[in-house]
Amino acid sequence: MAASELYTKSARVWIPDAEEVWKSAQLVKDYNNGDQSLQLMLEDGSKLEHTLDPKTKNLPHLRNPDILVGENDLTALSYLHEPAVLHNLKVRFIDSKLIYTYCGIVLVAINPYENLPIYSTDIINAYSGQNMGDMDPHIFAVAEEAYKQMARDERNQSIIVSGESGAGKTVSAKYAMRYFATVSGSASEANIEDKVLASNPIMEAIGNAKTTRNDNSSRFGKYIEIGFDNRYRIIGANMRTYLLEKSRVVFQAEEERNYHIFYQLCASANLPELKILKLGHAKDFLYTRQGRNPVIDGVDDTKELSNTRNAFTLLGINESYQMGLFQVLAAILHLGNVEIKDRDSDSSIIPPNNSHLTSFCELVGVSYQDMSQWLCHRRLKTATETYIKTLPRLQATNARDALSKHIYAKLFNWIVEHVNKALIANVKQHSFIGVLDIYGFETFDINSFEQFCINYANEKLQQQFNMHVFKLEQEEYMKEQIPWTLIDFYDNQPCINLIEAKMGILDLLDEECKMPKGSDDSWAQKLYNTHLKTCSLFEKPRMSNRAFIIQHFADKVEYQCEGFLAKNKDTVNEDQINVLKASKFNLLVELFQDEEKVTSPTGQAPGTGGRTRLSVKPDKSREKSSKEHKKTVGCQFRNSLQMLMETLNATTPHYVRCIKPNDFKQAFNFDPKRAVQQLRACGVLETIRISAAGFPSRWTYQEFFSRYRVLMKQKDVLPDRKLTCRNVLEKLVQDQDKYQFGKTKIFFRAGQVAYLEKLRADKLRAACIRIQKTIRCWLARKKYLRQRKAAITIQRFTRGYQARCLAKFLRRSQAATTIQKYQRMYVERTRYKKKQAAALALQRILRAYMARQKYIALVREAKVIIIQKRVRGWLARCWYKRCLSSLVYLQCCMRRMKARRELKKLKIEARSVEHFKKLNKGMENKIMQLQRKIDEQNKDNRLVIEKLANVESSYTAESEKMRTELNKLRGVEEDARNKTNQLSTLMEELQRLKKELSTTQQEKKTIEDWTHNYKSEMEKLVAELKEQNGSLKKEKDDLNRSIQEQSQQMTEKMARAIAQETQQLETDLNEERSRYQNLLSEHLRLEEKYDDLKELSSHNSKPGHRRTDSTHSSNESEYTYNSEYTEAEDGSRTREDVTRGLDTSLTLKLQKRLTELEQEKQSLRNELENKEDQYHRARARDDAEFKKARGAELEYESLKRQELESENKKLKHDLAEMRRSLLGDKASNTGAPGSPAYKVLLDQLNSSCEELDVRKEEVLILRSQLVSQKEAFHHKETMTEPSVFAKDVSKLKDADELKQAYVGLKDTTRSPRFMPKSLDMSELLNRLRSAAPDIHKLNEDGELWLVNQGLKETIRLLEQQLQTQRRTHDNEVESLRGELQSVKEENNRQQQLLAQNLQLPPEARIEASLQHEITRLTNENLELLTDDPAESREARVVILRRMVDLMEQLEKQDKTIRKLKKQLKVYSKRIGEMGAGQTEGQTSPGQVVEEPIHPVNIPRREKDFQGMLEYKKEDEMKLVKNLILELKPRGVAVNLIPGLPAYILFMCLRHADYVNDDQKVRTLLTSTINSIKKILKKRGDDFETVSFWLANTCRFLHCLKQYSGDEVFMRHNSLRQNEHCLSNFDLTEYRQVISDLAIQIYQQLVKCMDNILWPMIVSGMLEHETIQGVSGVKPTGLRKRTSSIADEGIYTLDSILRQLSAFHSTMCQHGMDPELMKQVVKQQFYIIGAFTLNNLLLRKDMCSWSKGMQIRYNVSQLEEWLRDKGLMGCGAKETLEPLIQAAQLLQVKKKTDEDAEAICSMCQALNSAQIVKVLNLYTPVNEFEERVSLAFIRTIQTRLRDHGDSPPLLMDTKMIYPVTFPFHPSTLALETIQIPSSLNLGFLTRV
DSSP: OOHHHHSOTTOEEEEEETTTEEEEEEESSOOOTTOSEEEEEETTSOEEEEEOOTTTOOOOEEOOOGGGTTOSBGGGSSSOSHHHHHHHHHIIIIISOOOEEEETTEEEEEOOSSOOSOOSHHHHHHHTTOOTTTSOOOHHHHHHHHHHHHHHHOOOEEEEEEOSTTSSHHHHHHHHHHHHHHHHOBSSTTOHHHHHHHHHHHHHHHHEEOOSSOTTEEOSEEEEEEEEOTTOOEEEEEEEEEOOOGGGGTOOOTTOOOBHHHHHHHHTTTSGGGGGGOOOOGGGSHHHHTTSOOOOTTOOHHHHHHHHHHHHHHTTOOHHHHHHHHHHHHHHHHHHTOOOEEEETTEEEOOTTOHHHHHHHHHHTOOHHHHHHHHHEEEEEOSSOEEEEEOOHHHHHHHHHHHHHHHHHHHHHHHHHHHHHHHOOSSOOOEEEEEEEOOOOOOOSSBOHHHHHHHHHHHHHHHHHHHHHHHHHHHHHHHTTOOOOOOOOOOOHHHHHHHHSTTSHHHHHHHHHHSTTOOHHHHHHHHHHHHTTTOTTEEOOTTOSSEEEEEOSSOEEEEEOTTHHHHHHOOOOHHHHHHHHTOSOHHHHHHTTTTTSOOOTTSSOTTSOSOOOOSOOOOSTTHHHHHHHOOOHHHHHHHHHHHHHHHHHTSEEEEEEEEOOOSSOOTTOOOHHHHHHHHHHHTHHHHHHHHHHSOOEEEEHHHHHHHSGGGSOGGGOOSOHHHHHHHHHHHHOOOGGGEEEOSSEEEEOTTHHHHHHHHHHHHHHHHHHHHHHHHHHHHHHHHHHHHHHHHHHHHHHHHHHHHHHHHHHHHHHHHHHHHHHHHHHHHHHHHHHHHHHHHHHHHHHHHHHHHHHHHHHHHHHHHHHHHHHHHHHHHHHHHHHHHHHHHHHHHHHHHHHHHHHHHHHHHHHHHSHHHHHHHHHTHHHHHHHHHHHHHHHHHHHHHHHHHHHHHHHHHHHHHHHHHHHHHHHHHTHHHHGGGHHHHHHHHHHHHHHHHHHHHHHHHHHHHHHHHHHHHHHHHHHHHHHHHHHHHHHHHHHHHHHHHHHHHHHHHHHHHHHHHHHHHHHHHHHHHHHHHHHHHHHHHHHHHHHHHHHHHHHHHHOOTTOOOOOTTOOOOOOTTOOOOHHHHHHHHHHHTSOOOTTSOHHHHHHHHHHHHHHHHHHHHHHHHHHHHHHHHHHHHHHHHHHHHHHHGGGGHHHHHHHHHHHHHHHHHHHHHHHHHHHHHHTTTSSTTSTTSHHHHHHHHHHHHHHHHHHHHHHHHHHHHHHHHHHHHHHHHHHHHOOOOSOHHHHHHOOSHHHHHHHHHHHHHHHHOGGGSOOOOOHHHHHHHHHSOOTTHHHHTGGGHHHHHHHHHHHHHHHHHHHHHHHHHHHHHHHHHHHHHHHHHHHHHHHHHHHHHHHHHSOHHHHHHHHHHHHHHHHHHHHHHHHHHOHHHHHHHHHHHHHHHHHHHHHHHHHHHHHHHHHHHHHHHHHHHHHHHHHHHHHHOOTTOOOOTTHHHHHHHHHHHTOOOOEEOOGGGHHHHHIIIIITOOHHHHHHHSOTTHHHHHHHHHHHHHHHTTOHHHHHHHHHHHHHHHHHHHHHSTTOHHHHHHHHHHHHHHHHHHHHTSOOHHHHTTSOHHHHHTSOOSOOOHHHHHHHHHHHHHHHHHHHHHHHHHHHHHHHIIIIISOSSTTSSOOOOOOSSOOOOOSOOTTOOOHHHHHHHHHHHHHHHHHTTOOHHHHHHHHHHHHHHHHHHHHHHHHTOGGGOSHHHHHHHHHHHHHHHHHHHHHTOGGGSHHHHTHHHHHHHHHHHSOOSSHHHHHHHHHHOSSSOHHHHHHHHHHOOOSSTTSOOOOHHHHHHHHHHTGGGOSSOOSSOOTTOOOOOOOOOOOOOOOGGGOOOOGGGOOTTOEEO
16 A cells, blocks of 8 residues: 555654653645655644654554554554554553553563552452453463463463563462462462462562562562362462572662561561570661661661561471571671781781671571681681682671672572472372463663673573574464465574683683683673674673673673673682581571582572572592582573473463553653563564564454444355355455455554555545535425524514504504594583583572571571570579589589498509409409490590580570670660679670680590590500410411421431441341352352262272271261261271371361351350340340239230130030040940930030130120220220410429429310310400590509500410410311221221131131231331330330230130041041941841941041151162252253142151151251252252252242241141141251251352353343444454454353243242242342443453443343333332443443532442542543543542442452341142152152
8 A cells, every 4th residue: 555545644754752652743734755854744733844864764553553562562553663562551550550561472561660459369260260351461461371271282281471570470479379379379278379369478588688679579480380180170280490599688879778588587677486586676787777778768677577487387398497597697797797807918917806797606606716717717728738828808898798698599599499489289190270470671780790681581582582483473464374484583692602612701701711821801801702702682882891791682781890700600608608517496407407418410409490509519438529510600590591491381371461650659650661661572572573564453253243334335245154154355455465364364564454454544534524514405405494494484474463453553544533522522521511510509599698698687686585594594503503503513522432432442452462362363253354444434524515515506606696686785875884793794604605615625525635645656566466376376387387397307316217227237138148058058068069079088098907097087068967877887988998098187167167157146045035035034034024014914815715714624624524424425326416415515515616716706896895905905095185374384393283283284184164265356346446434543553554554465365375275276277187087998998808817717817917916016006116116115115915815825826726626537537437337237138227427437437637748667769869969950840830849848748746756857958958968969050950959949848848837837738737836846957957948049049140140141232243233343353352243153142141031930830939030130130230330340451432322222122022011110220220320321421520420329229449440440442532631530539539449340259148048938738749650769659
């Protein structure tokens, strides 16, 4: 494909960058051939011109599409190059928090420097059994692949873990070994897997140290071989070590530490057992303080030492050896502190009495003089003599350090040797998996001998890696029949030859070490002379003559020659070694005892691991030969490496490359420079280059068709997928060299998948544009039509409005004309009428004036006469009135004096308390008197006003007359002169009358003003009273509302508390039940393992050497009894052979475990018994209290009981008489039917039945009376209300006073005569408004004020009483309504129960009524408990005790009646037999026999069948064999009734109980239990068998309960079934045993379902496309995942549904209880949901929007299945809630804070780790989807902080819900069961 087609505008490329290594850019314009540069735009928006290399013209690397970024496998990238690899790793590490990535066959692991929750046991179980490409990359996936290939290919495997220091090699190797230990288990109980894991803390303590790059860096290489047997279980392990860094013992760089073990000992120096080591702080010793940082953050050295010691103990190194090791280590620290001083320039000396040297000698048991001597001297030997030479201080110090290193190396080898001994296999090893944890390529500023060896080893490993990758590529091409072309790859064989070939670097180094005067400089010159001109990979530095450069595969490394020879020789002073060999310390002697042995080619003794033996001390007799055989460190390392490579080449390797993301140990911080260096060094990029050189992208035909179906036309699609893909690909890609067609796959060259993705995206983008165009057109047209319709509507309404306006204008114009017409007419008419009226008025006035003038003249004449007459009479009356008024005045004065005296007395009395009380008591009378007085005053006032008006009018008339007369008198002065004096008198009198009139008028005005003021005051007072009344009503309403709210809150609070307590109790019960069932499963597992070991011992036993294992005690189950069957079985078991190789410790552990389980179970039972004892004691205490409180209440009941007992005695007496009469008349015919005895018997039977009915009715009457008493008590409590007079009540101190006050108040408020009469407010206001003329007299001496105050007090009291009455009335009404409603409900319920009871037979009516009474009493009890638990306790106890007593009485009577009935039946049967025999004997041939005898006896024989099966004892084994061991569930389930075996076994058990044979009962039950266990062990994988026996075991358990005779179970039975109850044995303990057996069968059923559903779940729920075409397949890499396309044979959702339906139908056919079936379905759905969610969380390719839709659709199908089966209420849907929320999380919007809040509120069933994991794994399948931003994920994490700390990532797939077996009685009558002949149970006899 031409570059111009790829390098177009907007294409993205990678360009080099100094900081970020590679930087992304985008083309601004198209590239044309011949262009010298590219116009680019960076991501920050800046533009750049990228100049091309003029020589190569290489274009920059193209960037992959976004949907390919973040892939699990780097080989899935379309463009394979360094920037694509780096960017993909960075995106996965930073954005998705994923540390593992595949690169072909290599697993790239980036150290996160943070503990991640991805290594739990759940994760191990999730990866177990999965294909490597099906799950996300993980170290567990590599381990599983190695384990699977070992089992499948029968070939040993190796896992090669490499990387530089701090990259996480040790942790990766540790997790790989942990995976093997967890998955495979061990072949014995020796806990080999635990020992393999325990070796890690030991090796980390003695071989790991803190460096500048890693806090736990391994300073040695190790190869651990984990051995497996033929069943692929761990049997042992072996460890080889390589190149321990001994120099670290004596020297550490800045910020580094020595080996961890030294700091652990120093931190624990204060322990009592370690005080003999004389250690202190790490800073006190030279060997531990040189790094100046002895503490690692987050590491507790004391705790680590404890872990190390525990690991030593587990591996068999006892305390004494541990203390010996610690002594040697402490001695090394003390030796480092030995100070050597200069004596002179050529000698040195140790000061005498050096404390550290003394401690060293004491710890290792050597002489102080010898050690101090040989630390400063050296023995030299020549051919003739030996002499001692002093050492200068520097050489002496180096010799001391060399001794320390040598001792530590010996100690390290000793520990490795003993670890290997502890891990050695006891049986033959079938295969192994090796885990190589070795140092990666290293380059430092100063590189020495250690770095040279490390890089040499990495060269060898890289060569092996390249060859393996090349071989895999070749095999893939040949398998697909692709033409193979030789791929050029880097071969580092020249570099390896440079190092190890003849005359190579190592050879020259060994040669120089043999020279007497060999030095580093001379060796360097030899290197220059030999390789400088002959090898291009060897170079010499320009500025140095003591260094050389080697071109390794990763980089050039410069090595300093200084120290090469010394480190290669690894010499130590032999005299010092001799001193140590002479030690009294046995462990030290053991360390050096093999010094004389010749080292092996690998540098190690057999079984010691890979460490070399240094500084060999030759014996005198073998001095020459030992010197010849002593090898250098380099030679030993080369040989060890050669053996390692041979081992790796003989295995299938798996590669793990650990990458260190940064040098600062920062969590999830990615440094591109450091990452690229390591990727180049570890060979990942070489793998990419080899893959890119061929056809790196590989697709199956089905995947290609599914992904690129959009690029095909309909005519291109053919039935043959392969031909279709071939035709389409030839059209899309013209260059046929870019792809190849294999047998099952299409191979593409690099970049072709990106080109196809571009074509697919363009096609989808064009389709989207077309869809958008069509939708926008449709929306625009829809908008246009809507606007057009709106415009037409507006026009229509506008025109109508205009027409209406015109019509309105016309109507208004016409109306205005009409109005004007009538208005003008009205004006004219009005004007005419006014003129007419004025004329008439003038005429009338004029005529009236004339008439009045004439009338006045006539009147004046008549009045003069009248005045004269009246004046004379008036004078006489005035004199009389003056006299009368004087007399009245005198009387008033006297009366006033007497009234004042009386008033004073009344005032004194009014001020007294008694008068005030009387006034208050008679306030109503006073008010009535005042009212009457006010009415009288008002009446008098009206009379006075009327008199005043008459007087005024008369006075006016008189004054007019007087004036007229006066004028006449003046006119006739002459006639009236004689009466002048009289006239003056009259004038004076007239003045006086005027004054009186004015006074009267003033008084009237004053009275009116006072009346007005009084009225206003009264109105104000009334208004205030109304306001107070309203406020009081408001307060009352508020108080009532607050009381209601408080009561509601209290009710809700109590309900919540009860709900929480109930939930907590249910949770505790489920936990206890789960714990108990787990113990049962553990017990079953141990039993199975015990049986397996027995079988193994029997198979391995030798003939002729039979013995009984004395160490094994007969461990019977706690629920089985001794029987012949078990004794025979145990006897057969004890006769089995036991091999000598049997591990007795295993047997002891099994016995110990069984004992622990028995003790634990016994403790649980004891705890249960203690709980029951506490309950019984509490019950007894309550009974005692109840008996004290009952007293006379039970007298009537006791009398009734006595009467009933006397009646029972009477019945017994009658029965005894009847027996005597029958026995006395045996020889006569008195017993025959119709005889007197027979009639007496029938009469007594009838009378006893009638008496029984009467007694039962009396019991019911007693019960109803008890209930009525209880209801009355409850009603009394309900009607009692708290008093409103809280203040008055609080003043009462005594309880009796409180009681009397309460009773008096209740009687007062309820008594009619104390009810205050309602006062009419309108009448009161009318009375107050009326004014009195003498009101000032009423207010004399403040009497009116007193009356006002009394009136106020009266009003307050009346208002308070009114409120109290109203509140009481409301409460009574509410209580009466509630009682009425409850009475109605109770009446309805009683009617329903009565109707139901009437339909029942007479025997069942009493039982039904009793059940009803119990239920009702229980409900009322609960109501009492809810209302007031404290007060209702006594009443509840009384009621319960009465109910218990009645139940006991009824039970006794029922038992007595049943017993009497049985006896009557027996006697009646005997009578019938006697009558029949006598009739047969006495009847002649011609005599007629009475017919009624036969119909009586025949039905009675059928009814008397007891539903039992009889068998002989010797047929028990045959019964068990035919009914259990050889029974086929399929035939029984289809053809016979469900649970038939259980019914048969129970009927046999009933017969054994009937005959009272305890031995037979025990043997039958024991045989049944053991046989069921045996058949389950044999056919435990068959779901049908397990389901069948679970259903039958539950049915057998229900039968034991149903026919146990317990009242709890008997109430569900019919009368006939109750007659079949067990009578002799209590099998309660056996019920518990069978319940445990049912639990074990249920757990086996769950495991069986798990095994069946497990292969279907992931394929059907996740991988299969139920909705075709929704999701597409993304490009995959070398690690192919399972295809999600529906191929043949793949499981689909329909497969799961069919399997669930098969499970359901099987359980239904077997007659499993519905409740148990619901629990099984709930467990099934939990398994489906947990497996699906766990795989979703571990598969990045499944976390997409389309997959969320698929999951939701699949879940809806499961819910539909539940609805079809009627199982929606079993809780199965709730178990799928986490999966549903995860699917919703994949589909919801994930951008804004609102989206984050919605996610947090939606995903309540998911924990924070799962939510964040799904968001991190979310991967777009198409370019139109968007990734989740890091900011959004951080927002989610912030909001989810309160969800808890470190929640588990995966759901527990092994979790089993606790199972319960609710009692489910059978309606099947035992006597009706028929045994089919197909069961071969003819030896059973029906009884």
